[in-house]
Amino acid sequence: MATYTLIPGAGGQAWYWHRLVPELRARGHDVVAVDLPAGDDSAGLTEYVDTVLEAIGDRRDLILVAQSMGGLTAPLVCERLPVDLLVLLNAMVPSPGETGGEWWENTGQAKAMSDQAVRDGRTPPAEFDAEEYFFHDVPDEVKAVALSQEAPQSATPFTEPWPLHKWPSTPTVFLQARDDRFFPLDFQRRVVGERLGITVDEMPGGHLVALSRPRELADRLETYRTR
Known part of the structure; x- marks a missing residue:
């Protein structure tokens, strides 16, 4: 039995994982979905x-799954605890000394997002549209709940230089949803x-793939675990 520890992206809500958690538990694993203090400026x-x-406590046999901003x-965590596997899911990959705020310009994320919209035949909205970029493939009933409880994200973690001098030695895989409009697939491959020198694996789905395709995501995670 593994312990899947699920780290959310911006907004820091464990709820983001609520469709994936039962899928992993049904496969016989312990699951810890973490609530981060995203609204706390301190x-x-x-x-x-x-x-x-x-949240992990004294659990072991750890597999960390980090969504989006969770990549920071x-x-x-891998530097503080023995972790068997780190799965980066549609995630940010920081460089040593880079702040989360600098990451956007350093990687060219905004242009990549806009260019992908044009390739898809979509007109990039004048202002960021969460439904357009995050929820386009999420079931309507799940989207309604998510939008009704959208949590704030403090800028504080984005102002701090990423403190590691190099990526940890923990075995790391990167799984990217190929229909992600926010972090497009080709952008993430680059x-x-x-930054990591590893191949990007892909699966169907958008940026919030744990909400849109939880069963398929659980299957992919289990493939990583068993191999």
Whole structure:
């Protein structure tokens, strides 16, 4: 039995994983979905890591799954605990000393997002549209709940230089949803190749794939675990 520890992206809600959790438990695993202090301006990456460690407690046989902004936190957890596998899911990949705020311009995310919209035959909206970029493939009833409880995200973690000098030695895989409009697949292939030197795996779905395709995601995670 493994312990899947699920680290959410911006907004920090464990609820994001609520469709994936029962899928993993049905496969016989312990699952910890973490609530991060995303709305607390006094909380930075250190507090995020401490929150994850507290949620894990004395569990072992750990597989960390980090969604989007969770990519800033999960490698720091790997420096504090023995982790069997780190799965980056549609995630940010920071460089040493880079702030989360600098990541966007350094990677060219905005242009990649806009260029992908044009390739898809979509007109990039004048202002960021969460439904357009995050919820386009999420079931309507799940989307309605998500939008009704949308949580704030403090800018504090984005102002701090990423503290590691190099990526941890933890075995790491990168899984990207090929229909992600926010972090497009080709963009992630470039960034991950440059920064981690590993191949990006892909699956169907958008940026919030744990909400749109939880069963398929659980199957992919189990494939990583068993191999």
